[in-house]
Amino acid sequence: MPASPKNQPYQRKGDKKNSEFFEKYLLEIYKKRKAQGLEDLLGHIHHFLIQVELGTAKDLIAEKLLHTPFEYHASFEHEAFRYHILRVSDVNPDLLIREPLVELNDYFYHVNMISKKGSAKPHTRYIGEAFAVQDLKQVYQILHEQNTVQFQQELPAKLPENHIAWTMPSIFTNNCLGYIEYKSGAKQYPKDADWNFDDETKAKFKLAKDMFKTYSLEEYVGPIDHFATRVYCHDREHSILEYLSLTNYWFWGAYNIGDQNSSTNVCRNLQGLPESQSPAKVFTANNTPFYVNHIDKLPSPTANFVRNYGRRLHHIAYGVKDGFIGPESDNYKNVDYVVDQLKKTHMKFLEHIIGSCKEGLKQIFSQKSQHSLLITEYIQRCDNFDGFFTKENVAALTQAAGLDDLIT
Numbered sequence: 001m002p003a004s005p006k007n008q009p010y011q012r013k014g015d016k017k018n019s020e021f022f023e024k025y026l027l028e029i030y031k032k033r034k035a036q037g038l039e040d041l042l043g044h045i046h047h048f049l050i051q052v053e054l055g056t057a058k059d060l061i062a063e064k065l066l067h068t069p070f071e072y073h074a075s076f077e078h079e080a081f082r083y084h085i086l087r088v089s090d091v092n093p094d095l096l097i098r099e100p101l102v103e104l105n106d107y108f109y110h111v112n113m114i115s116k117k118g119s120a121k122p123h124t125r126y127i128g129e130a131f132a133v134q135d136l137k138q139v140y141q142i143l144h145e146q147n148t149v150q151f152q153q154e155l156p157a158k159l160p161e162n163h164i165a166w167t168m169p170s171i172f173t174n175n176c177l178g179y180i181e182y183k184s185g186a187k188q189y190p191k192d193a194d195w196n197f198d199d200e201t202k203a204k205f206k207l208a209k210d211m212f213k214t215y216s217l218e219e220y221v222g223p224i225d226h227f228a229t230r231v232y233c234h235d236r237e238h239s240i241l242e243y244l245s246l247t248n249y250w251f252w253g254a255y256n257i258g259d260q261n262s263s264t265n266v267c268r269n270l271q272g273l274p275e276s277q278s279p280a281k282v283f284t285a286n287n288t289p290f291y292v293n294h295i296d297k298l299p300s301p302t303a304n305f306v307r308n309y310g311r312r313l314h315h316i317a318y319g320v321k322d323g324f325i326g327p328e329s330d331n332y333k334n335v336d337y338v339v340d341q342l343k344k345t346h347m348k349f350l351e352h353i354i355g356s357c358k359e360g361l362k363q364i365f366s367q368k369s370q371h372s373l374l375i376t377e378y379i380q381r382c383d384n385f386d387g388f389f390t391k392e393n394v395a396a397l398t399q400a401a402g403l404d405d406l407i408t
């Protein structure tokens with residue numbers, strides 16, 4: 001049983017079996033990163049970064065304002081990109097949306113172009129999440145010089161203001177990890193110049209946020225709770241271990257979803273911060289490679305997604321405040337109300353709300369955003385449910401997303 005950050009044993013959840021390799025290196029990684037001081041140098045997730053096609057950021061921002069608690073904060077340009085900052089508060093991770101100002105011919109363009117459905121939006125992709133760190137030079141020295149982690153750029157001897165060191169994309173997930181020095185207060189980013197939307201776009205943003213408030217959604221929908229990446233079956237253990245070697249997260253556990261031929265694997269901060277401040281990182285992988293699908297005859301929604309879109313982030317989940325609306329005997333909880341309100345804004349969902357408070361939590365997936373290719377999830381955990389996920393809910397959600405991928 002691994003030790004928690006406070007050296008209290010925690011019971012790993014789930015029933016997915018891991019290899020001896022995984023169990024051995026899981027403990028080795030925990031031991032090493034503690035000895036290197038990495039655990040203490042790394043803090044919470046500072047921001048998430050999504051890239052979209054040039055000219056489409058405004059549509060994704062309006063969508064986020066309408067569907068989530070994010071507020072539009074500011075825009076700026078830096079090097080080959082225009083960035084837009086969405087913020088809930090100083091303590092929750094920001095969401096940065098960026099659009100390339102020039103045609104890119106980079107790694108992400110190429111991985112998008114070789115995926116069957118991702119090629120329709122060659123620049124659209126979740127890039128990664130950046131961690132707040134106390135001392136960037138020290139973190140870089142440990143990761144790059146001691147652990148031979150590859151970064152997109154060498155760390156300059158004299159650090160530019162608010163510098164973010166991004167790793168090269170993981171060969172297992174296509175996600176990058178960033179590191180930025182941050183202690184508290186309003187987050188700052190490296191920028192060349194401020195940039196502004198025109199008045200008409202700003203008015204649309206205001207309308208979207210007003211609608212979110214008019215429908216009382218701000219009372220119920222909270223910040224990002226978790227985010228889930230889909231990978232190939234042979235990359236499952238490597239994706240988890242690599243992430244743990246680069247962060248201060250812990251492997252919380254994994255559920256085997258046998259009839260969907262898939263597993264859901266959860267890594268959490270567990271440093272005493274709630275998910276709203278440092279959301280859980282989830283990896284989903286098929287159990288078997290796609291070439292035996294025709295023999296086993298099992299649905300393979302996770303493998304189908306990765307084959308169509310490439311290894312990439314699949315969804316971002318927002319926490320819904322626990323509680324209910326109306327008589328307590330009803331199964332009509334806050335998340336049911338939230339979904340009914342969002343439907344009034346013409347948001348489309350896959351299936352119905354899955355789970356119940358009796359089982360611990362209720363969840364639902366939206367349809368994929370056409371601007372980000374990401375699904376939005378809403379999740380309500382009832383009565384401080386400490387299970388985080390349930391096997392039954394994960395199975396139903398995996399199935400719903402799989403059916404949608406077959407049609408779209």
Ligand SMILES: [Fe+2]
Nearest residue numbers: 226228317377
């Ligand atoms: Fe999820």
